[in-house]
Amino acid sequence: MKGSVIILMLLICATYTHAQVDSTLFKRTKPDTSRLNMNLDAVYNRPFLSVGKLPVSLGGYVEANYQHLGTDGVSEGHQFQMRRLTLFVASSIYRRIKFLSEIEFEDGTKEINIEFASVDIEFHPLLNLRGGIVMNPIGAFNQNHDGPKWEFIDRPVSATQLLPAIWSNVGFGLYGKLYKNNWVYAYEAYLTNGFDDQIISNTENKTFLPASKLNADRFEESFNGVPLITTKAAIRHKRIGELGLSYMGGVYNKFQEDGLVLDVKRRVDTWAVDFNTTLPKTNTYLTTEWAYILVDVPETYTQQYGKRQAGGFVDVVQPLIRKPIFGFDRSVINAAFRFEYVDWNLETFNETGNSIGDRFISVVPGISWRPASQTVIRLNYRYNWQTDLFGNPASKTAGFQFGFSSYF
């Protein structure tokens, strides 16, 4: 009874209590828009909100959309989706020691992931130590994936299904940058836990690196005790753009247990190249990323699971209108176009010598409106072609998607 009275009093108090925090104390840290920022910096280059002199800042983004897609005449109808709610917490622990975490809720609470939770210690701009849950720097999208930065509702298939973005693992590594006139040189190198044998035994029925994300134990222990190596070198010129070359590889199978040999060590190796630039005259923004994957699949297994895969995407974004719209004085309307291609299996059939199918092509034209730089409202039309293993007539999926993504 006493407890109920206290709760009731607290509720009454809450009803009449106004916000106790002076909102003027909130300070928004705007992202760095200098042209010397690289994909490497994306994880910290986000709008954060800090309170007074507290060393902790908060942020996040949210994205939701409507879509109506159909495949070969069959549609799931009108779909409303809450794709992501992502929360960032960053903290300056001490001079040149900082922490950032990123927690993502996908499709409501269907997937809850810690995508990043690392402490960074800067010894020198060329020598920083990072440890914790890191995003392996393969390609550019994995580190630079925030929804509000993109003009497309879907993430690139080549980045999220060929490469496994968002791909995070526990580990340690070094990174650094060197500035020289208009150039920036950067490197990253990490040792982390890695893949497991689900990449060649999964319900996608193809070599599928993201299948290892189902192994939640990877944040606690390595599947086989062999670290995954991820390295990236990138170079950026203030006016030309940024070019990155990255590699990620390691052993994916459990080759021994309790000292007993189960199999030979089987490797997965991935290479990626990424490039982005802004064309000076037209202000056209280009982003592209291409990946090549090599997997040691046992000869006696099935060719359903490819030994070699490749794919990538090209995004072109053209600002069309920059003027106040509905009172949003810094509005920009962009036209956007994405081309995606993935070949899930570059092999030929042992039985016929013919090329194995299993290819995906997609084109996505779209229009986006940015009422503010950190908020984007997007209308996309996508058209996909997917062929099966045998290269039979492609199944076609197409439709409209409309939604928003915004930092908060």
Add this chain to the structure above:
Amino acid sequence: MKRYTWFCALLITACAEFEPAAPADNELLDGPVPGLTEAENLQFIRGDVAFNDEVFTVATGLGPLFVATSCGGCHPGDGKGHPFTTLARFGQANQTGNQFLHMGGPQLQNRAVPGFSVEQIPAGATSSLFTPPANTGLGFVDAVSDADLLAWADPLDADGDGISGIANWIELKSYSTERPNSIVQNGKYIGRFGKKAATYDLLQQTATAYNQDIGIASTYEPIDTYLHAEVDPEISNQTIQDVVFYLKTLKVPEPRSTTAEILSGKELFTTIGCAKCHRPEMKTGASPIAALANKTFFPYSDFLLHDMGPGLDDGYTEGSALTSEWRTPPLWGLGLSKNSQGGQYFLLHDGRAKSIEQAILLHGGEANTSKENFEALTVDEKKKLIQFLESL
């Protein structure tokens, strides 16, 4: 405001107009027979998902020895399979049964999960390759009465046309249910599925395929193909029954064109004797599925065994069939085969024929006269005949 509302409504309605249209119904092999009840539609969908979407992995029981990872992998779009999924069987050379069951027979599991070795055909065993067939209209074939099937049989060639046609008499699996009015001969039953007609019903077909093709044990077929011992079921009876129902209620293909050339080709098909085995028309009997009961259908098969000559004799057989005897394959859906075989034909039991003409020319034995009649046709007549076959 009203204008915007109309605009939004128009936009939403227009969405579907920008989506890919469904292929014409007669261009597809999948889809249910018309006339299923709501409850039957639900079971069809469950079976469809299990057949086409469920992929087995090491974690869900795949193998350790296997041929394919899913049902749909061998029958894309419910059509014919590809050499990649063509399987081998070995070990039976006559009617005395399979002498190599203790060495992994009758089916070769030519793939294995990592860490395991694949099977090899034992020395001394004869073998044959089997390309996965289309799943078209299997429920209709299942619903034909034994008496109707035997009505076409002519074991002693009483009419002297050189074509006999016999049934494959097989043992009934303990889990199969005898059809009403089954005809039994020396305790054996008529097989009607499989290239040697050595399978009694679709439950046997399904349970055996899960076991032999994917390495999935069930209460029906509980012996693991690697351990050669009984193991716990890796699939529920319900799922197997759903897949059986799905296979039973897949629609039959519809002819896709009836031009004058095609009708002329159809006449030639009968004239040169093809229709003596590839019988155009059949009727189902009673069926617990109303949509299948007492229906006329057009499989272009008699579902009986015929001696196809030494060219197609691989030295392997099943049931009471001779090694040179093969069940007449139904020709319905033949023209759609390329859509599931990667854009080219792989015809006959092992996919050796790369065109319809080549398949005809590889006929021998009881079909030799028809083959010679085909060879005697003019180029134009051959073209019409093939156009007809492609229209099925």
